[in-house]
Every structure is written in structure tokens, then in C-alpha cells.
Amino acid sequence: MHSINYLQVAPGTGAFREQVAAPEIELVRQVEWPPQQLDTILGLEGISLSFGGVVALDNIDLTVRSGEIRAIIGPNGAGKSSLINIICGVYRANRGLVQIGSNFYRRVPTQKLAPLGIARTFQNLALFKGLSVLNNVTAGRAYKVRSSFIGQTLRLGRSRRETVDARERAMQILEFLDLTHSCDRLAGTLPYGLQKRVELARALVAGPAILLLDEPMAGMTTFEKTEMSEFIRAANRQYGTTIILIEHDIGVVMGLCDHIAVLDYGRKIADGTPEEIRADQGVIDAYLGVAPENIDGGGI
Numbered sequence: 001m002h003s004i005n006y007l008q009v010a011p012g013t014g015a016f017r018e019q020v021a022a023p024e025i026e027l028v029r030q031v032e033w034p035p036q037q038l039d040t041i042l043g044l045e046g047i048s049l050s051f052g053g054v055v056a057l058d059n060i061d062l063t064v065r066s067g068e069i070r071a072i073i074g075p076n077g078a079g080k081s082s083l084i085n086i087i088c089g090v091y092r093a094n095r096g097l098v099q100i101g102s103n104f105y106r107r108v109p110t111q112k113l114a115p116l117g118i119a120r121t122f123q124n125l126a127l128f129k130g131l132s133v134l135n136n137v138t139a140g141r142a143y144k145v146r147s148s149f150i151g152q153t154l155r156l157g158r159s160r161r162e163t164v165d166a167r168e169r170a171m172q173i174l175e176f177l178d179l180t181h182s183c184d185r186l187a188g189t190l191p192y193g194l195q196k197r198v199e200l201a202r203a204l205v206a207g208p209a210i211l212l213l214d215e216p217m218a219g220m221t222t223f224e225k226t227e228m229s230e231f232i233r234a235a236n237r238q239y240g241t242t243i244i245l246i247e248h249d250i251g252v253v254m255g256l257c258d259h260i261a262v263l264d265y266g267r268k269i270a271d272g273t274p275e276e277i278r279a280d281q282g283v284i285d286a287y288l289g290v291a292p293e294n295i296d297g298g299g300i
């Protein structure tokens with residue numbers, strides 16, 4: 001059994017009241033370290049989120065196992081991006097908890113994402129279009145460069161070494177994603193599919209334990225989608241990165257993911273292996289609208 005410390009201060013004490021009252025205290029409990037002993041690397045417990053009268057997420061539970069590729073699928077407006085934004089602490093849930101490793105949060109502190117080992121990409125392109133591909137990817141490692149401005153002035157040696165390390169690592173990732181030939185090009189001049197791959201590189205360069213990808217294949221050609229799927233799988237295998245992949249095209253995720261959760265109007269209507277999802281009558285009725293034998297490879 002894991003020991004659980006609520007806020008690590010005794011209830012009834014001044015410190016407890018102060019911490020509970022302080023809005024910035026969001027960590028509600030911690031289980032025993034190290035998290036490797038936990039099968040669940042990331043989890044959601046009863047997450048609900050509304051915008052005015054719109055229920056974006058309705059009592060969502062989710063378990064992501066360490067090392068898996070996990071898909072969240074559903075039509076536009078189902079709540080997929082909201083879910084990622086809850087995991088990243090961009091939104092605070094009205095109800096529920098987010099578990100990351102051994103920590104349980106009401107709201108994940110966004111500034112802790114990188115130290116917690118989480119990286120993400122965005123649904124819309126978010127590259128520095130006027131910077132080279134290499135500089136874009138190196139920027140993904142910025143949090144690792146600890147030297148402050150003064151540190152950089154006084155201890156040039158260390159700062160220079162960190163910069164060199166960051167560039168070396170960026171070059172490795174660019175090679176891994178077959179982008180070396182584009183490293184000096186301005187990111188904004190690349191074809192769309194390659195820009196999406198540069199975003200993947202920028203997220204991977206930090207060496208995240210968990211990678212959140214919000215529709216990394218939206219707007220791609222079938223060939224680009226296949227290529228991207230292969231790079232995502234390769235990253236998962238090569239680096240052991242746990243991947244949470246948001247997608248609206250079920251055909252794309254069927255062959256790629258270990259488990260798939262299906263959202264519809266903010267509710268989770270199914271959760272299981274690709275085979276289970278393929279055969280789920282609720283999914284077929286509410287989302288697919290086609291016979292399961294027609295799902296393979298064709299999307300919806």
C-alpha cells in the first residue's frame with residue numbers, strides 16, 4: 001500500500017487552514033515515491049468542467065499506464081482539448097483531481113509541467129516561424145538551461161556547455177525524426193506536415209516522461225498521417241515516452257494505440273483496447289455511424 005499525506009500538514013492546525021485557504025495550493029495528496037512503482041503514470045478522477053452553461057467535461061475518469069500510447073478520440077467539441085488543458089493546468093476543473101505520477105492535484109501548476117516530465121503540442125501550429133528549425137527545437141529544452149542571466153555573465157563556461165548540450169540533443173532529435181536536412185530552414189517556410197513534425201521534435205527534446213499531442217495529424221494527407229504515426233510509435237519505443245494522443249479520426253488511432261477513450265459531448269462513452277472500441281455498440285451508434293468492419297484504415 002502507498003502511504004498518503006494530505007497536504008503534509010496536520011488538519012486543524014493554522015498551517016493546514018492557511019494552505020487550504022491559499023488558492024495557489026493545489027497539491028492535495030501524494031503517494032509514495034518512486035512513481036515507477038505505480039502502474040498509473042497519469043490519471044483523472046471525476047473531472048468536470050463547464051464554460052457558462054456548456055458542459056465541456058462531465059465526470060471523466062481516465063487511467064494512463066506507464067509506457068503506453070493512449071488515444072482520446074471524439075468529434076469536434078467533444079471536450080478533447082479541454083481535457084489536455086486540464087492535465088496541463090491551463091484550466092481548473094470544477095470538480096475532480098488530476099494524478100501525475102505520485103501527486104494528486106486540483107489544478108496542475110503549469111510552471112511545474114516540465115519538471116514533472118510533461119511536454120505537449122498544440123492543436124494549432126505554435127512554432128516560432130521566423131526562427132530556424134534547430135532554434136525552435138532547442139527552445140524546447142530551455143527549461144533545462146538553469147543558468148540565470150547573472151550566471152551566464154559570471155560563469156560563461158557552464159552556460160556555454162548547457163547551450164552546446166541543448167544543441168546536441170536537438171540535433172539528435174532532428175535526426176531521429178528525419179529533419180536534419182531542414183535544420184537551418186526557417187520553420188515558417190516548411191510544408192505543414194513538416195512543421196507538425198518540428199513541433200513533435202520540440203516537445204521530445206526535453207526528454208518528457210509524458211507527451212500530450214493535440215491532433216498532431218489534423219489537416220495532414222494520408223501519407224503524412226502514416227509517417228507521423230510511425231514517428232510517434234518510434235518515440236514511444238525508443239524513449240519509453242508515455243503518449244496521450246488526441247485525434248478525431250478513429251482510423252488513425254486503431255493501429256497505433258494501446259487504449260482508446262471515446263468522448264462525446266463531454267462524456268466518456270467508451271474506454272478500452274482498439275478491439276473493444278471497434279466492437280462497442282455505443283461507439284458505433286453515437287460516434288462512428290458505420291459498421292465496425294468499415295472502420296479499418298478509413299476513418300469515419
Ligand SMILES: Nc1ncnc2c1ncn2[C@@H]1O[C@H](COP(=O)(O)OP(=O)(O)O)[C@@H](O)[C@H]1O
Pocket residue numbers: 051054055056074075076077078079080081082083
Ligand atoms: N475557453 C473556452 N471558453 C468557452 N468554451 C470553451 C472553451 N474551451 C472549450 N470550450 C467549449 O467546450 C466544448 C469542448 O471543446 P474542446 O475541448 O475544444 O473540444 P474538442 O477539442 O474535442 O473539439 C465546446 O463546446 C467548446 O465550445
Ligand SMILES: [Mg+2]
Pocket residue numbers: 080081082123
Ligand atoms: Mg480540440
